[in-house]
Amino acid sequence: QVQLVESGGGLVHPGGSLRLSCAASGFTFSTYSMSWYRQAPGKERELVATITSTGSSTNYLDSVKGRFTIFRDNAKNTVYLQMNSLKPEDTAVYYCTVYRYRRYWGQGTQVTVSS
Numbered sequence: 001q002v003q004l005v006e007s008g009g010g011l012v013h014p015g016g017s018l019r020l021s022c023a024a025s026g027f028t029f030s031t032y033s034m035s036w037y038r039q040a041p042g043k044e045r046e047l048v049a050t051i052t053s054t055g056s057s058t059n060y061l062d063s064v065k066g067r068f069t070i071f072r073d074n075a076k077n078t079v080y081l082q083m084n085s086l087k088p089e090d091t092a093v094y095y096c097t098v099y100r101y102r103r104y105w106g107q108g109t110q111v112t113v114s115s
Contacts, residue, residue: 002026002104004096009109012086016113020081022096022106030054030074032100036081038092038111048094049081064090086113 008020020036033052039045049070050059058070069082079096093108 002098002100004098004104004106006094006096006106006109009094009111011112011114013115014087014113016086017082017084018086018111020083020094020096020109020111022079022081024077024079024096024098027098027100029077032098034070034072034079035097036070036079037095037097037105038090039095039108040089040092043092045095051079083111086111088113 003025005023006020008018010018012018031053033050035050036048037045038048046061048061048064049068051070051072055072060068067083067085072079083090091111091113093110095108096106098104
C-alpha cells in the first residue's frame with residue numbers, strides 16, 4: 001500500500017532554513033508527480049509546491065517562490081522541500097502527498113518559525 005513518511009520538521013528562527021524529506025513506498029515513485037501541502041492552525045490546507053515525475057517542472061505557492069525549492073531523488077523514492085528564509089507565517093504542519101487513483105497523505109511534520 002502507498003506510504004508517505006515525512007521528516008525534517010522542527011523549530012527554527014525567522015530567516016533560518018529547514019529541509020523536509022518524504023520517503024515514499026508502495027507505488028512506482030518515479031512515474032508520479034509529488035506535492036507538498038501545509039496547514040496552519042485555523043486555516044485550510046494549501047498547496048505549497050509540486051514537482052513532476054522526472055523533476056523537470058515545478059510549481060510553487062506565490063508566497064514561497066524564491067525561498068522554497070522542491071526536488072526529488074527517484075533512486076531513493078524521496079521528495080524534498082528545501083525551505084530558506086523562513087518566516088513566522090510559514091509555521092504549519094507540512095504534508096507530502098501523491099495522487100494515485102485517490103490522494104494519499106503522509107502523517108505530516110510540524111514546522112514552527114519563531115524567535
